[in-house]
Amino acid sequence: MKEALQVILKEAGIEQALIEEIQKVGVSKKAESGGIVITPGSTSMYMPFVIEGLLSVVRQDKDGNEILLYYLEGGETCAMSLACCIEGKKNDFKVTAEDDSILWMVPMNYLDQWIQNYKSFRKYVFSSYQIRFDELLETIDSITFLKLYERLYKYLLDKKQATKSYEIKMSHEQIALHLNTSRVVVSRLLKQLENEGKIEIERNKISIL
Amino acid sequence: MKEALQVILKEAGIEQALIEEIQKVGVSKKAESGGIVITPGSTSMYMPFVIEGLLSVVRQDKDGNEILLYYLEGGETCAMSLACCIEGKKNDFKVTAEDDSILWMVPMNYLDQWIQNYKSFRKYVFSSYQIRFDELLETIDSITFLKLYERLYKYLLDKKQATKSYEIKMSHEQIALHLNTSRVVVSRLLKQLENEGKIEIERNKISIL
DNA sequence: GACAGTTTGTAACTAATGTTACATAGTGTG
């Protein structure tokens, strides 16, 4: 576990002294595929590093409708969660494990001193914020400027990239939830994508061609 | 100018020593109502503080369609601009003065040392990030979960709050641009809001009742 | 292989939003 963390933090440009601190004060946490990691309305006390796996960050409205904001992959941290912690605010999003995942949870109270003392940590944190802004903006772009048909195709391509697999193992219902639309509409548009030779549909599986 | 800055930074919890530094190294910049302050594709070298006025931050797509992300008011800074600078990336949004505005532009190269040395500045920066995340999420909520009719009404209420005036001096065309829809649709829905007694429509002016 | 549960396909319809086209009304300037 700690070796995997070491590799990932090194990769992220964190200096050795800080890596050792992070290893010392954090704890690992497993999340099984489909499990909820952060519940909306909760307050986190930990900065979560993704060591391995894939998580989705989703926004919910009061009626339970959802929209996918972005994925968290290995080596990344959830900047919004970080932002919430620092301000002591409640999380207003949901984080779910898309695959079996392993996280490294670091108590928030170390953050301020690390930001003060380690330039590499400042860089990492600000880069994380930047990445999340970009992802949110891209999400806004998709919702605003694309037709659902295009959004769906982009969704599939993004998922392909995140999982590094051209086979997407999801039901139409699950996809519909991420896009805030209905199953019937997703089926309709998927069929259209299939007719245009872009994908192949099987039960619980879509292959990108 | 510097006195106004003093008041605003004090308000924001910045300590006196840092206020003086900020006053020393920054320059003021005026923006006339309607003027473009940040062009998409440019790279900023300055952290912009809003001393006075109101600015809009807008996302554009390749065809020139737009969507309003949020407003910047007095005392605020553009966290996304900050994030871009720190990472040396191009701005991928547009900032326009909605009213005559005054900004205080601080060269980016001071940021890292201030973050390192001033706890109050760390707080301010992280709080700015948090606020912008919240605003982006709220924008996503509106686009995703609201009908255009509700979004339009929310738009008017937000504008009312930002300008602290129940009279909104805009054409339907301008509103349509901020919501990424067409003038005809805006006129139609505004008429509906008027019929329901929520607003009053005049040429270049909408009054919130 | 019978059954229940889940997933997908499809038609028919409704609702929301976008588009085109044109009429009317206000505004500023000579």
Add this chain to the structure above:
DNA sequence: CACACTATGTAACATTAGTTACAAACTGTC
């Protein structure tokens, strides 16, 4: 006040997306 310009009103229609309803196909379990 004539003119050009801008802004708004409205109808008619097109497109996109959402909804309802039901059939068919697949999957796992007894």
